[in-house]
Each structure stands twice: as structure tokens, then as C-alpha cells.
Amino acid sequence: MNAATTEYPNYLTAAEYHELAVGxxxxxxxxxxxxxxxxxxxxxDFLFISDKIPRKNAGRVTDGYIKMYQHLLLGGTWIQSLDxxxxxxxxxxxxxxxxFPRIDWQKGKPVKYESxxxxxNRVTYFDIAxxxxxxxAKRYLIKRYHSLLALRLLDQxxxxxxxxxxxxxxxxxxxxxxxxxxxxxxxxxxxxxxxLPGIWNGRVGKQDFDERLHPDLVPMAQAGRxxxxxxxxxxxxxxxxxxFQATVRTAKAIESAGCFCEVALLPxxxxxxxxxxxxxxxxxxxxxxxxxxxxxxxKDYQRSYRxxxxxLSKYKPDVTVNVKYLSEALCxxxxxxxxxxxxxxxxxxxxxxTPSIKGHWRKKESTDSGGVDSDKSKKSPSFNFPKSGxxxxxxxxxxxxxxLMRWWRDQNPDARFLNNGHRVNLLKNxxxxxxxAMYSDLGFGGLAQAQALSxxxxxxxxxNTQALIYGCIFIDxxxxxxxxxxxxxxxxxxxxxxxxxxxxxxxNAPLVVLADAHMDDLTVDFFRAMRPxxxxxxxxxxxxxxxxxxIYWYEGSNSSALVAQISAALMQGLKVMVASDSKRFIKKLxxxxxxxxxxxxxxxxxxxxxxxxxxxxxxxxxSDENVAFIKDITNAxxxxxxxxxxxxxxxxxDISEYHFDLVFGVFHGVSQTATECAQQLYRYRPKVPFHIWxxxxxxxxxxxxxxxxxxxxxxxTNEMTAFLLRIDRETGKRGAEKDWALEAYCQxxxxxxxxxxxLRDDLAIAPHRNGxxxxxxxx
Numbered sequence: 001m002n003a004a005t006t007e008y009p010n011y012l013t014a015a016e017y018h019e020l021a022v023g024x025x026x027x028x029x030x031x032x033x034x035x036x037x038x039x040x041x042x043x044x045d046f047l048f049i050s051d052k053i054p055r056k057n058a059g060r061v062t063d064g065y066i067k068m069y070q071h072l073l074l075g076g077t078w079i080q081s082l083d084x085x086x087x088x089x090x091x092x093x094x095x096x097x098x099x100f101p102r103i104d105w106q107k108g109k110p111v112k113y114e115s116x117x118x119x120x121n122r123v124t125y126f127d128i129a130x131x132x133x134x135x136x137a138k139r140y141l142i143k144r145y146h147s148l149l150a151l152r153l154l155d156q157x158x159x160x161x162x163x164x165x166x167x168x169x170x171x172x173x174x175x176x177x178x179x180x181x182x183x184x185x186x187x188x189x190x191x192x193x194x195x196l197p198g199i200w201n202g203r204v205g206k207q208d209f210d211e212r213l214h215p216d217l218v219p220m221a222q223a224g225r226x227x228x229x230x231x232x233x234x235x236x237x238x239x240x241x242x243x244f245q246a247t248v249r250t251a252k253a254i255e256s257a258g259c260f261c262e263v264a265l266l267p268x269x270x271x272x273x274x275x276x277x278x279x280x281x282x283x284x285x286x287x288x289x290x291x292x293x294x295x296x297x298x299k300d301y302q303r304s305y306r307x308x309x310x311x312l313s314k315y316k317p318d319v320t321v322n323v324k325y326l327s328e329a330l331c332x333x334x335x336x337x338x339x340x341x342x343x344x345x346x347x348x349x350x351x352x353x354t355p356s357i358k359g360h361w362r363k364k365e366s367t368d369s370g371g372v373d374s375d376k377s378k379k380s381p382s383f384n385f386p387k388s389g390x391x392x393x394x395x396x397x398x399x400x401x402x403x404l405m406r407w408w409r410d411q412n413p414d415a416r417f418l419n420n421g422h423r424v425n426l427l428k429n430x431x432x433x434x435x436x437a438m439y440s441d442l443g444f445g446g447l448a449q450a451q452a453l454s455x456x457x458x459x460x461x462x463x464n465t466q467a468l469i470y471g472c473i474f475i476d477x478x479x480x481x482x483x484x485x486x487x488x489x490x491x492x493x494x495x496x497x498x499x500x501x502x503x504x505x506x507x508n509a510p511l512v513v514l515a516d517a518h519m520d521d522l523t524v525d526f527f528r529a530m531r532p533x534x535x536x537x538x539x540x541x542x543x544x545x546x547x548x549x550x551i552y553w554y555e556g557s558n559s560s561a562l563v564a565q566i567s568a569a570l571m572q573g574l575k576v577m578v579a580s581d582s583k584r585f586i587k588k589l590x591x592x593x594x595x596x597x598x599x600x601x602x603x604x605x606x607x608x609x610x611x612x613x614x615x616x617x618x619x620x621x622x623s624d625e626n627v628a629f630i631k632d633i634t635n636a637x638x639x640x641x642x643x644x645x646x647x648x649x650x651x652x653x654d655i656s657e658y659h660f661d662l663v664f665g666v667f668h669g670v671s672q673t674a675t676e677c678a679q680q681l682y683r684y685r686p687k688v689p690f691h692i693w694x695x696x697x698x699x700x701x702x703x704x705x706x707x708x709x710x711x712x713x714x715x716x717t718n719e720m721t722a723f724l725l726r727i728d729r730e731t732g733k734r735g736a737e738k739d740w741a742l743e744a745y746c747q748x749x750x751x752x753x754x755x756x757x758x759l760r761d762d763l764a765i766a767p768h769r770n771g772x773x774x775x776x777x778x779x
Contacts (some may be wrong), residue, residue: 012035176196262686388510
């Protein structure tokens with residue numbers, strides 16, 4: 001039997017049925033009851049149901065409406081809904097998916113679905129057949145019938161309706177999604193789903209006035225029922241913002257009705273849940289179950305959305321500058337001494353300085369609009385470096401954050417200074433630049449005697465806190481530092497002691513300085529929790545960026561095309577740097593370019609490869625050769641044609657002078673977030689092109705991104721080495737003594753999992769922030 005002779009239910013065409021059954025993985029029993037082929041003028045009977053549509057004397061709709069919808073005469077799929085207010089009978093309202101859609105010229109795209117004009121949108125409750133009913137009951141572990149006798153005794157004239165059964169079981173969560181095909185796909189897998197015609201149609205009314213749950217959803221809103229919002233995966237920033245707003249407002253309407261609401265997030269790259277199910281095949285059910293089980297609370301969803309934005313959102317800068325080097329924006333102390341600060345408010349229009357936030361002072365910008373100094377009016381504002389408090393330097397890589405601290409050291413030579421970091425190579429580099437003693441060069445007693453000390457977070461517990469009060473603590477790469485502190489295996493054994501020492505020295509230090517190119521709210525919150533109560537951080541934001549560069553983006557399922565580009569570049573005599581999150585890849589790449597080969601143009605049967613290659617990975621990063629290489633890396637690389645690096649090269653290492661012609665990035669999503677991948681690439685400062693490939697999916701499956709559930713699981717299983725467990729004597733609720741640290745631990749884990757789950761998209765967003773451009777390269 002072929003397609004020409006096959007009869008499909010409800011007069012559906014072969015293309016229409018294939019789109020539903022194959023393209024959206026919808027169960028035949030759902031298609032048979034809810035999807036119908038319509039064509040010709042009968043279409044108008046489905047659409048023109050409102051008495052508000054203008055009509056002629058004979059009752060015929062005016063020509064304007066006929067013309068607008070005449071494309072539907074060629075046919076489409078009518079999607080039927082049941083009416084919760086009319087005993088679940090088919091409602092008059094529904095939607096048509098045209099086979100030949102019209103174009104919305106204002107939006108510049110086709111109108112995929114047509115709803116009855118002049119009629120308020122409804123939601124779609126599907127007519128559920130027994131096979132689907134059984135799937136739903138099985139998924140949520142509910143027995144439809146306790147016995148065959150009970151089945152026989154059911155009132156055959158008024159059988160229990162599926163949606164009435166759902167009302168009797170408020171423990172079943174309801175999934176809201178945009179579009180009927182997506183809801184039907186979810187139902188086909190046994191999830192309970194209701195379709196909204198648009199992301200804004202789960203609520204009605206105006207924001208902050210009378211906004212409330214859509215009336216059609218109210219029958220399902222039994223007290224305590226959970227709703228889960230599952231909208232499409234979006235990549236465009238504007239669309240994502242609209243989806244976020246619609247999700248939050250719908251969730252608040254649900255919670256106002258006495259229900260709970262969570263938000264499930266598709267990982268991409270598939271847009272809709274039906275696309276996801278079709279693409280993942282046999283794995284779809286398990287993957288989707290995990291995604292829905294990982295749904296976030298409204299609070300966590302809002303927090304995770306903010307976390308995806310690079311930089312600070314919760315904290316506003318106290319001073320914003322735009323300078324290549326932060327030291328250029330410092331106020332000149334000699335000028336301050338000449339000013340009578342108490343009189344500055346009276347003289348602020350004439351004098352050099354003007355008051356700024358929190359009692360700090362900055363040089364007034366010139367208002368001269370002419371002459372040789374007219375460009376001074378465009379000069380970035382200056383700032384005084386605070387003498388105390390928590391100072392945050394949010395400034396791009398290579399903008400002199402370390403040199404600013406070198407200046408502070410010169411200005412305060414008698415102050416005890418602690419440079420704390422998370423990688424040995426970083427500490428050694430900073431130790432030389434900041435003129436501090438390196439902890440590994442000192443004995444146990446020398447740690448307490450050192451006036452200026454550089455020490456890793458792993459060894460912080462060795463400090464004698466009773467004898468130490470530092471005048472200033474400096475932490476570079478603060479975000480990665482925090483991740484290392486709370487999650488690294490090297491800190492695991494002494495994490496509790498490290499946290500105790502860190503809390504003590506951070507609390508007692510007059511000045512704590514955090515620096516990072518990708519500073520985030522979580523890091524600032526963590527250190528604020530250790531500072532005196534009520535202290536507000538002083539934040540310096542430098543908007544200067546390292547300029548634009550061309551980025552070639554590889555979309556293939558593997559890295560073969562990019563590896564071919566590496567080979568081609570070397571053969572052309574270009575010098576290359578390759579960064580990867582995989583030691584295995586770096587070692588394999590090194591081997592492939594250093595093996596012996598037969599040269600057909602040579603008399604010798606075996607000729608060694610001509611390229612000089614240096615690699616750095618965890619197996620060799622601690623060798624004497626690599627330590628020396630990294631210490632003077634800018635000059636050391638000049639002896640090589642290629643540098644292959646894993647994350648073991650470390651942060652705080654810069655190659656500032658031009659040598660490599662191209663930089664390649666190969667990231668598999670095994671260990672590094674998008675921020676860490678970007679930082680690894682930008683270790684090479686000259687603005688040469690980047691070639692980047694990122695694995696489309698994490699190699700070991702999707703990980704939990706719900707911070708609250710991560711914390712709950714840790715507390716229940718006691719999987720903690722640094723947080724003393726406590727139980728509230730009144731409520732019995734589990735918690736931790738250092739709950740602020742545990743919160744940060746769980747949030748970092750959730751954020752890291754999100755980035756690893758979506759590394760290709762997350763890293764693709766990063767370059768746009770620096771005004772760079774991406775060219776998509778296929779394979």
C-alpha cells in the first residue's frame with residue numbers, strides 16, 4: 001500500500017499526517033481525535049465565529065476578511081479543543097495550520113497558525129484516548145482502575161472524562177507549552193500538557209493591575225498543583241527577553257492562584273520540544289524526563305537568567321571608566337593634597353575634584369570645548385583607590401589590574417599584603433610582578449613572617465590566623481578562584497579549614513580587592529558574606545575592550561574541519577596556538593604533528609616532521625622545562641611554530657607580543673565553562689583571527705542545573721566536606737553552618753552545568769560583547 005492509496009484519519013493528507021506523526025512524534029490516537037483536514041469555503045465556518053466581524057446585509061462576511069483568509073481555501077489542519085466550561089465538549093474556538101500560509105509583512109515571516117478573528121484566544125485541551133490516558137497514569141504512578149470489576153461498574157452512559165480525572169489528581173503536574181503539536185508530543189510520551197496559542201496566553205489582564213491566570217486554566221488550578229512552563233529554546237537576545245518576561249508573569253499568575261510553578265529549559269539546539277524528541281530518537285524520553293525533573297523554581301529561573309548575562313547585574317558600578325589601563329584613571333594624590341576637601345562642595349564647579357558616590361572623590365571632567373585640550377571633555381572619569389572596604393575591579397583582560405595593585409604596593413610599602421590565587425603558575429607570575437614572596441619558597445615559619453606573600457587557595461589553611469592580619473588581600477581571576485575553592489579536588493581534603501581561614505582574614509583585612517574580566521554577582525555576594533555587616537562594595541567598571549577580531553565558528557558535529565585548518569596553516573608556514581579543554585585532544589594533536597612520515601620527494605624513507613611544537617597539559621605542566629617556559633612564555637614561544645595548551649597552562653599567563661598568526665580553540669564541554677574557554681583563548685593578546693569549534697552536546701550527558709535541588713540533594717545525602725550540617729530544632733529542616741558558602745557552592749555548580757550543557761551557544765555569545773564577528777563554517 002502506498003501513500004496514494006492510504007487513507008488517513010479525518011481526511012488528513014499524507015503530508016499533514018506525516019508532519020504530525022513523524023515530524024512531531026504525535027501518537028496516532030491523538031491525531032485521530034484532534035486533528036482534521038479542512039479546505040474550501042467550509043474553512044470560513046471555522047474562522048468567522050465572532051458576531052463582531054463586519055458582515056453584509058445577507059450575513060456574509062465583508063470582502064476584506066474574505067480576501068485576508070482566502071489562502072485557507074487551499075486547505076490546512078484544524079486543531080480542535082475541548083471546552084472546560086461546557087462539560088468538555090468540543091469548543092467552537094480552535095486553530096488552523098494552513099498548508100500555504102500568508103506573510104505577515106510587518107514581521108516579515110509567515111503566519112503559521114490562524115485563529116478566529118475578533119475572538120479571545122483560548123487554550124487547547126486535547127480529547128484524550130485510552131492509550132494516552134494509560135501513559136499519563138503510568139508516568140505519574142496512578143492506577144486508573146483498582147480492579148476489572150471497578151471498570152465494569154463504571155457508568156457507561158457517563159464515563160469519567162480524562163480532564164475530570166486530572167482534576168481529581170492534583171499531584172499530576174501540568175506542563176504549559178506554546179503550540180498544539182508540542183503539547184500533543186508531550187502527551188504522547190505520557191506527560192500532562194496543555195497548549196497555549198502563544199507565550200503570553202497563559203495569563204490575562206494588565207501587569208501590576210489585574211493580571212491573573214487565563215480563565216481556561218482555572219479548572220486545573222487546584223491548590224497545591226504544580227505547573228511547569230516549557231517554552232521553546234531561543235537564541236536571539238530579544239526573543240529570549242520576551243520569553244523570560246512572559247514566563248515570569250505567567251508563573252506569578254499561577255502562584256497567585258494557589259499553585260506552584262516551575263520552569264523547564266530545553267538545552268537546544270532544537271527549538272521546540274517536538275523537534276527535541278524527534279532529534280533524540282530513543283533517548284528522547286529519558287532526556288526529556290530529566291529536563292522536566294530538573295525544572296527550576298521561579299526564583300531560580302530568574303536568578304539563572306541573570307547569571308547567563310556576562311558581568312554584574314545586581315551591583316551597579318560606583319565609577320565607570322574607559323581606559324586601556326586602569327592606572328590611567330587614578331586620581332593624582334598630589335593634587336588631592338592641594339585641595340581643601342571640606343570646601344569642595346562649595347567649589348565643585350571651579351575646582352579639580354567633584355564628589356562621587358560613598359565619599360570617594362574623582363577629578364572633575366573638563367568642560368572645555370575648544371582649543372588643543374578640547375578632547376578632555378571626552379576623557380573617562382577618574383577615581384580614588386579606596387583605602388578600605390571590598391573593592392571590585394571589573395575590567396577586561398590585559399587592562400592592567402595587576403599593575404594597579406603594583407601601584408598600590410608602591411604607595412603602601414609597609415602594609416602587609418596577601419596575594420591569593422587558585423593556580424600555581426598564576427601565583428608565580430603575579431608574585432614577580434607584585435614583588436611578593438612565594439609561599440613554596442618559604443618554610444612554615446616564613447609564612448607568618450613574610451610582609452608580602454603569594455599563596456594558593458589550596459595552601460591557605462597553613463596560615464596561622466592568630467598571628468596574621470593583612471592590610472590588603474588581592475584575589476585575581478576571582479570568579480575562577482571561587483569555583484576552584486568550592487569545587488576542586490585539590491581543596492577537598494582541607495576545604496573546611498580553608499573556608500575558616502579565608503573567612504577570618506577577609507573579615508579582618510581593612511582592604512580586599514577582587515579582580516576579574518568576567519566578574520559576576522555570585523562572587524561579590526560570596527565575599528560580602530565574609531565582610532563586616534552593612535559594608536557596601538566599591539565597584540570600578542572599565543568599559544574598555546581589547547578590540548574586535550575575526551572569529552571563524554565551526555558548526556560541525558566533530559572537530560575534523562578545524563584540525564584540517566590547523567594542518568593547512570602549518571603547511572603554509574603560519575604559526576599557530578591551539579587551546580583545548582581536553583588533555584586527550586592536545587596529546588593526540590601533538591602526536592599527529594610530530595610522527596615520522598615518508599616524503600615522496602626525498603631519498604630518505606623516513607624524515608622527521610619539520611614543525612617545532614611545544615605542548616602544555618596536566619601530565620607535563622609541573623616539569624622544570626614547562627615551569628621555565630611558562631615563566632617567560634612571551635619570549636619562549638618565539639622558538640616554536642605551534643603551541644598546544646590544555647587548561648593546565650593556567651590563568652594569569654599572557655602572551656603579549658605578536659608571534660602566532662592564528663589561534664584555534666577546540667572545546668568538548670568536558671570541564672570548562674564558556675567564560676573559562678574564552679579566557680583560555682584570550683591568553684594570546686594580539687588581535688589575530690580565532691578559529692573555534694565547540695561540541696554540540698556535552699559528552700557525558702546533561703547535568704543538573706537547579707541550584708535548589710542540588711542543595712536539597714546534598715543536604716539529604718550529607719555529600720559535604722566543608723559545610724557542617726545543622727538541623728533546625730523547631731522545623732527539622734536541614735541546613736549548613738556556613739549556609740552562604742553552601743548557597744554559592746550549589747549556584748556555581750548549577751551555573752557551570754548550564755554552561756557545559758549549552759557550551760556551544762554560551763561561548764558563541766561571548767565574542768559579541770567585544771564587538772567581534774562570527775563567520776559560520778560548515779563541515
